Amino acid sequence: xxxxxxxxxxxxxxxxxxxxxxxxxxxxxxxxxxxxxxxxxxxxxxxxxxxxxxxxxxxxxxxxxxxxxxxxxxxxxxxxxxxxxxxxxxxxxxxxxxxxxxxxxxxxxxxxxxxxxxxxxxxxxxxxxxxxxxxxxxxxxxxxxxxxxxxxxxxxxxxxxxxxxxxxxxxxxxxxxxxxxxxxxxxxxxxxxxxxxxxxxxxxxxxxxxxxxxxxxxxxxxxxxxxxxxxxxxxxxxxxxxxxxxxxx
Amino acid sequence: xxxxxxxxxxxxxxxxxxxxxxxxxxxxxxxxxxxxxxxxxxxxxxxxxxxxxxxxxxxxxxxxxxxxxxxxxxxxxxxxxxxxxxxxxxxxxxxxxxxxxxxxxxxxxxxxxxxxxxxxxxxxxxxxxxxxxxxxxxxxxxxxxxxxxxxxxxxxxxxxxxxxxxxxxxxxxxxxxxxxxxxxxxxxxxxxxxxxxxxxxxxxxxxxxxxxxxxxxxxxxxxxxxxxxxxxxxxxxxxxxxxxxxxxxxxxxxxxxxxxxxxxxxxxxxxxxxxxxxxxxxxxxxxxxxxxxxxxxxxxxxxxxxxxxxxxxxxxxxxx
Numbered sequence: 001x002x003x004x005x006x007x008x009x010x011x012x013x014x015x016x017x018x019x020x021x022x023x024x025x026x027x028x029x030x031x032x033x034x035x036x037x038x039x040x041x042x043x044x045x046x047x048x049x050x051x052x053x054x055x056x057x058x059x060x061x062x063x064x065x066x067x068x069x070x071x072x073x074x075x076x077x078x079x080x081x082x083x084x085x086x087x088x089x090x091x092x093x094x095x096x097x098x099x100x101x102x103x104x105x106x107x108x109x110x111x112x113x114x115x116x117x118x119x120x121x122x123x124x125x126x127x128x129x130x131x132x133x134x135x136x137x138x139x140x141x142x143x144x145x146x147x148x149x150x151x152x153x154x155x156x157x158x159x160x161x162x163x164x165x166x167x168x169x170x171x172x173x174x175x176x177x178x179x180x181x182x183x184x185x186x187x188x189x190x191x192x193x194x195x196x197x198x199x200x201x202x203x204x205x206x207x208x209x210x211x212x213x214x215x216x217x218x219x220x221x222x223x224x225x226x227x228x229x230x231x232x233x234x235x236x237x238x239x240x241x242x243x244x245x246x247x248x249x
Numbered sequence: 250x251x252x253x254x255x256x257x258x259x260x261x262x263x264x265x266x267x268x269x270x271x272x273x274x275x276x277x278x279x280x281x282x283x284x285x286x287x288x289x290x291x292x293x294x295x296x297x298x299x300x301x302x303x304x305x306x307x308x309x310x311x312x313x314x315x316x317x318x319x320x321x322x323x324x325x326x327x328x329x330x331x332x333x334x335x336x337x338x339x340x341x342x343x344x345x346x347x348x349x350x351x352x353x354x355x356x357x358x359x360x361x362x363x364x365x366x367x368x369x370x371x372x373x374x375x376x377x378x379x380x381x382x383x384x385x386x387x388x389x390x391x392x393x394x395x396x397x398x399x400x401x402x403x404x405x406x407x408x409x410x411x412x413x414x415x416x417x418x419x420x421x422x423x424x425x426x427x428x429x430x431x432x433x434x435x436x437x438x439x440x441x442x443x444x445x446x447x448x449x450x451x452x453x454x455x456x457x458x459x460x461x462x463x464x465x466x467x468x469x470x471x472x473x474x475x476x477x478x479x480x481x482x483x484x485x486x487x488x489x490x491x492x493x494x495x496x497x498x499x500x501x502x503x504x505x506x507x508x509x510x511x512x513x514x515x516x517x518x519x520x521x522x523x524x525x526x527x528x529x530x531x532x533x534x535x536x537x538x539x540x541x542x543x544x545x546x547x548x549x550x551x552x553x554x555x556x557x558x559x560x561x562x563x564x565x566x567x568x569x
Contacts, residue, residue, distance in 0.1 A: 048454070074456030086454070088447035091440075094253055099444050100455040102437045108457065109465070111438035116258040118437060126253040139256050161456050 001026040001195040002078070002165040007046055007056035016042045017053070018220045024165070029188070030197045031210035035239070039219040040199045041083060044167045048080045049073050060165065075104070077164035081154040083173055083199075089143035093134055093153050096142060097125035100160035128156050132186055148179045152186065159190070166190075168198035172205065184209050207231070261435040270514075274420055278413070285412035291524045292419035293480045296426055298505045298516025300473035305502075306511030307434055308466045309446035310359065313368050313498050314375025315474055317355070320493030322348040322475025324382065327395040327488035335401040337483045341422065341476055348475020349468050351378075356467035360460045363449065372495070379493040394489035398482065408484065415484035422480055423517075426473055431513060433469065442466050446511075507549055509556025518557055 003023035009016050016039045024030050032040050045051040047058055049070035058066045065073050088096045101121045102108040116122070129138045132152045137145060142153060151171060158166055171187065172180035180202065187196065188209050200206050206213060206227075213230045215222045217239050223230065230236055277288040297319055304310040322344040329340050355374055362370055382389045389395055406414045433439050441462050445452055452459040482488050491497060500523075501516075508519025526545055530538035553560030 050453075070453035071456050071458050074454065080454055082451075082454075086448060086451045088444055088451065090447050091443060094256065095440060096444070098257075099437075099440050099457075103441070103455050103457045108437045108441040108462070111433045111436045111465075111469075113437075114261055114432065114435045115437060115440060116254050116261065119254055122254045122257060138253060157451075157455055 001028075001061060002047070002197070003059045004043075004047060005057040005059070007043070007058070008054045009042065009046060009051060010054060016219045017046060018218075020046075020056070020219075020221055022214060022221070022224070024195055024197055026164075026195055027192050028195055029209060029211045031206045031213045032197060032199045032216065033201070033203075033206060033213060034216035034222070037218075038216040040216055041169055042219070043216070044080055044169050044197075044199070047167060048078060074161050074163075077162070078167070079158040079161045079163035079165070080167040081158050081169055081171055083169040085147075085150045085154060087142045087150060087153060087157070090141060092139050092141055093129060093145060093149075093156070094122070094125060094138040096153065097128055097138075097156050097160050098122055100157050101125045101128075104161050125160060128159050129153075132156050132159075148175045148183070151175055151183060155187070163194065165195040165197070168196065170199050170201065172200065172202070177202075180205065267514075271424065274424075277416065282411065282413075285416040287524065287528055289412050289415040289419045289484050290481075291520050292416065292423045293477050293484070294501070294504065294524060295517040295520035296419075296423045296480065297474055297477040297501050298508070298520050299423075299427060299430055299513070300470045300477065301501050301505050302510055302513065302516045303430060303433065303442075303470040303473070304466055305505060306513075306515065307439065307446060308442040308463055309363075309449070310463065310467065311364070311367050312371040313495070313502065314371035314373070315470075315501055316493050316495070316497035317371075317375045317378045318348040318352050318471040318474035319478040319481075319497060319501075320378060320382065320490075321351050321471075322478030323482045323488045323492040324389060324395065324478075325475070326479035326482040327398050328388070330400055330482070331395065331398045335399060337400055337403050337418070340483060341479050344479030344482075345472045345476045348478065349472035352471020352474075353464065353468040356464040356471075359467055360463040372498075375493070375495060375498050379490065379495070382493050383490055389488070389490075392490060394487055396487060398486045398488070400483055400486055403483075408486070412484070419480050419484060422476065426476065427513075427517075430473070434513065438462065438465070503546065506556055507546065509558030509560075509562075512556070512558045512562075515556055515558050522557065 001024055005021050007017050007020040020043060034040055042051065046053050049068060057064055060076055060078050063076065065076060098121055101124050102118065105121060107118060107121065126135065126138060129135050132155060134149060134152055134156060137149060142150065145153065155171060172183050175183060184205055210227060212224065213227055214224045215230060215236050222239065223233055223236060277285060301312065301315050304312060325347040326340045326344040329343055334340065359370065383391055400408055403414060403418055408414050441457060445459050445462060449459055478492055481492065504519035504523045505516050507523055509515035527542060530541040549557060
């Protein structure tokens with residue numbers, strides 16, 4: 001569904017991505033892990049077009065999207081969330097998601113009809129919010145929502161674009177542990193058709209929700225495998241998990 | 250589900266205060282018939298501020314050169330009336346189109362920048378046009394202004410000395426443009442603009458072509474500014490370089506911020522207060538009246554950082 005071929009990117013002499021080739025099949029749940037500075041977010045930025053690679057290709061479905069602008073990639077079904085809340089503070093939750101739905105449907109250019117006339121889009125936005133249990137809060141301004149709710153709104157915005165592949169950059173960053181389990185339950189309840197790649201630091205969560213794990217170190221892929229393989233891998237323990245052996249006990 | 254839509258419907262409903270406000274704009278005809286010329290100027294400035302609000306208050310484009318489009322409209326209307334066609338309504342249309350074309354052309358540069366760069370850029374465009382008009386004195390009359398414009402009556406109403414027709418004309422056009430602006434900001438497109446203002450970087454990640462949205466908003470605002478400029482030409486029968494000046498750009502920015510940006514009525518309220526205050530202060534003290542304007546600005550900004558309407562809105566929320 002989503003793959004990269006030999007992606008390279010460097011800033012001056014700093015290599016942030018080196019020969020990255022991944023291939024995430026349709027409906028899979030992939031986790032991307034690695035120590036800070038390993039290039040995980042960079043990879044997401046490259047895949048979504050926020051950064052231009054120095055070399056390599058990005059393929060979505062059958063199509064090479066390497067040359068497309070970020071918004072054009074979204075239109076083709078590639079959505080992402082951000083590590084730090086990147087929302088619309090003064091729009092209500094509902095307005096934000098309605099906006100994303102209208103953009104997807106290509107109706108955001110209309111300036112002669114008023115918003116409530118787009119009942120279908122509004123209903124769709126509302127049901128996305130409800131599915132993430134934000135329904136009761138949908139009229140509140142984004143900046144007035146609790147932090148965990150804002151994280152969910154991030155996901156709601158991405159879902160509103162009706163993605164085929166969804167990239168989640170630490171979806172539970174800053175969320176208390178008990179709430180983060182809830183958040184990942186919401187994520188795992190997403191359609192089985194949807195391809196998900198997520199960055200996460202909490203190993204419990206990673207091993208519970210990922211069908212496969214990619215480990216990155218220093219801008220390179222160290223190893224990719226099923227959770228059991230990763231848990232056994234000596235190199236992974238050494239460079240990344242050394243101090244956290246208890247996670248696999 | 251009905252409630253979700255109902256909430257959006259509620260947000261765009263006409264408020265009681267609005268229904269009081271618009272009929273009240275007719276009061277000057279009865280209460281202050283000697284000030285109709287001023288009232289007409291206020292309506293024109295309010296329209297100009299409204300057009301700035303569309304790009305500043307809703308799309309987050311800070312402009313210090315918005316007079317470029319006002320002046321384009323003013324000169325287009327003036328030249329058209331002087332040489333070819335003195336009927337005002339067609340003039341309004343042509344001036345709007347001309348300003349819109351200039352707006353669309355410049356928007357391609359504008360939307361690539363934000364913040365301070367944008368201020369310099371809009372300032373630069375404003376200065377360019379002002380000096381171009383100054384040097385092309387064979388066409389524009391240069392520093393003497395464009396003289397000898399004789400307007401035909403507006404639908405059988407002559408432009409009279411007391412400004413009756415002028416005010417009725419300006420007010421009607423302001424109201425129509427207000428309806429248009431209101432429709433625009435309550436539309437999907439208006440929501441997209443607010444999205445860009447709130448977080449421009451996030452927009453591509455929901456698949457939004459931000460720049461196309463901004464170009465369109467900028468063009469609509471330029472059309473409206475051009476119409477305001479044409480109104481000034483029609484109601485005063487003259488065009489001066491001042492219509493393109495930096496002062497006019499700065500004034501309208503001050504007026505909008507004074508009234509409250511991003512509130513649709515901010516420009517109108519700001520124009521009323523600023524222009525009435527200027528009229529009164531300059532009457533009281535012809536030499537130093539800018540002192541009082543300065544004091545007014547400082548007071549408003551210190552006490553009401555979101556403008557007069559922002560402050561009143563916050564008070565109203567507290568009282569609930």
